[in-house]
Amino acid sequence: xxxxxxxxxxxxxxxxxxxxxxxxxxxxxxxxxxxxxxxxxxxxxxxxxxxxxxxxxxxxxxxxxxxxxxxxxxxxxxxxxxxxxxxxxxxxxxxxxxxxxxxxxxxxxxxxxxxxxxxxxxxxxxxxxxxxxxxxxxxxxxxxxxxxxxxxxxxxxxxxxxxxxxxxxxxxxxxxxxxxxxxxxxxxxxxxxxxxxxxxxxxxxxxxxx
Amino acid sequence: xxxxxxxxxxxxxxxxxxxxxxxxxxxxxxxxxxxxxxxxxxxxxxxxxxxxxxxxxxxxxxxxxxxxxxxxxxxxxxxxxxxxxxxxxxxxxxxxxxxxxxxxxxxxxxxxxxxxxxxxxxxxxxxxxxxxxxxxxxxxxxxxxxxxxxxxxxxxxxxxxxxxxxxxxxxxxxxxxxxxxxxxxxxxxxxxxxxxxxxxxxxxxxxxxx
Numbered sequence: 327x328x329x330x331x332x333x334x335x336x337x338x339x340x341x342x343x344x345x346x347x348x349x350x351x352x353x354x355x356x357x358x359x360x361x362x363x364x365x366x367x368x369x370x371x372x373x374x375x376x377x378x379x380x381x382x383x384x385x386x387x388x389x390x391x392x393x394x395x396x397x398x399x400x401x402x403x404x405x406x407x408x409x410x411x412x413x414x415x416x417x418x419x420x421x422x423x424x425x426x427x428x429x430x431x432x433x434x435x436x437x438x439x440x441x442x443x444x445x446x447x448x449x450x451x452x453x454x455x456x457x458x459x460x461x462x463x464x465x466x467x468x469x470x471x472x473x474x475x476x477x478x479x480x481x482x483x484x485x486x487x488x489x490x491x492x493x494x495x496x497x498x499x500x501x502x503x504x505x506x507x508x509x510x511x512x513x514x515x516x517x518x519x520x521x522x523x524x525x526x527x528x529x530x531x532x533x534x535x536x
Numbered sequence: 537x538x539x540x541x542x543x544x545x546x547x548x549x550x551x552x553x554x555x556x557x558x559x560x561x562x563x564x565x566x567x568x569x570x571x572x573x574x575x576x577x578x579x580x581x582x583x584x585x586x587x588x589x590x591x592x593x594x595x596x597x598x599x600x601x602x603x604x605x606x607x608x609x610x611x612x613x614x615x616x617x618x619x620x621x622x623x624x625x626x627x628x629x630x631x632x633x634x635x636x637x638x639x640x641x642x643x644x645x646x647x648x649x650x651x652x653x654x655x656x657x658x659x660x661x662x663x664x665x666x667x668x669x670x671x672x673x674x675x676x677x678x679x680x681x682x683x684x685x686x687x688x689x690x691x692x693x694x695x696x697x698x699x700x701x702x703x704x705x706x707x708x709x710x711x712x713x714x715x716x717x718x719x720x721x722x723x724x725x726x727x728x729x730x731x732x733x734x735x736x737x738x739x740x741x742x743x744x745x746x
């Protein structure tokens with residue numbers, strides 16, 4: 327499956343879970359097309375390629391689709407992850423409630439600023455970075471969000487790779503590149519560069535595509 | 537110029553500005569390659585395509601490069617933008633200081649929650665949404681970040697397009713699509729879907745690319 331199809335399948339899956347929570351039982355290709363920003367023809371083509379077939383009278387059972395797409399996406403238990411860097415952006419992510427619907431679970435934050443450290447049992451605890459390795463080993467955490475200041479980005483990246491983190495979502499303006507770790511594996515790194523996105527928007531407004 | 541080259545040029549430009557602030561005068565293709573995550577050969581190919589040539593002894597003058605790339609990127613005055621939705625994510629963006637180095641300037645926030653409204657002259661002011669149109673007209677604002685709750689995303693999008701916003705960076709999980717506005721123009725919309733990025737990372741860890 328190529329990455330564009332993966333993004334579509336993930337979008338269908340998320341839309342289906344939302345439709346189920348509002349009580350729907352059946353869905354049509356054009357509903358999913360709207361949610362994923364594609365045409366209904368592409369939805370039908372994707373499903374046909376995945377060997378998923380609709381009902382005779384048209385449409386798909388939502389429960390069956392969720393189960394079929396969930397298997398393809400490897401869904402099961404909620405996915406645990408942590409946030410490194412608990413300034414404004416990091417804290418905003420820790421408190422964002424939308425992830426739970428997607429089966430994503432932020433279980434801890436880490437920061438070197440002792441004013442931010444807290445172990446409030448009602449919330450997501452924030453620990454000093456020195457506890458990172460131990461915590462991730464104990465809780466089998468493989469994915470981390472990096473939201474540290476730009477000046478600490480590269481060091482943080484090196485450190486968490488040493489702690490056996492395999493997947494990283496990077497919010498710093500530094501572009502982190504996937505380099506092989508000690509055990510020879512290559513981490514999965516996604517960079518979200520907000521400044522760069524904004525600059526591109528201004529550029530596209532100044533020089534519209536033909 | 538295709539969008540991948542645009543991203544590289546923007547990265548070179550940002551790296552050059554940083555190198556200048558730390559006092560460097562000259563830069564080599566491999567320095568920029570490191571900053572942009574590409575090979576030095578690609579840097580040289582990009583520059584040759586843009587008709588930018590290095591010095592006989594190798595390397596480029598940073599000042600000259602910044603000027604040449606700045607012209608290509610349409611850089612001039614700082615770019616003003618606003619944030620709609622001043623919850624945790626919106627506020628984190630408003631207070632993020634890294635944009636200034638990139639010539640980006642968040643000049644106001646907007647929210648319907650009156651507890652968030654403030655007109656503190658020392659900070660970025662936050663106004664009620666009812667002031668949005670007037671403010672953007674007065675300050676000639678064309679770009680907005682949307683950081684409202686998912687349930688308000690579509691309405692906010694429709695509203696700000698009506699207020700003549702042409703460029704949008706969307707942080708809500710709803711995928712906003714560029715639809716023609718009243719005046720027939722098509723807005724530039726970039727969607728940053730944090731949950732989707734995380735899901736893709738977990739997927740790629742489960743099913744590594746060959």
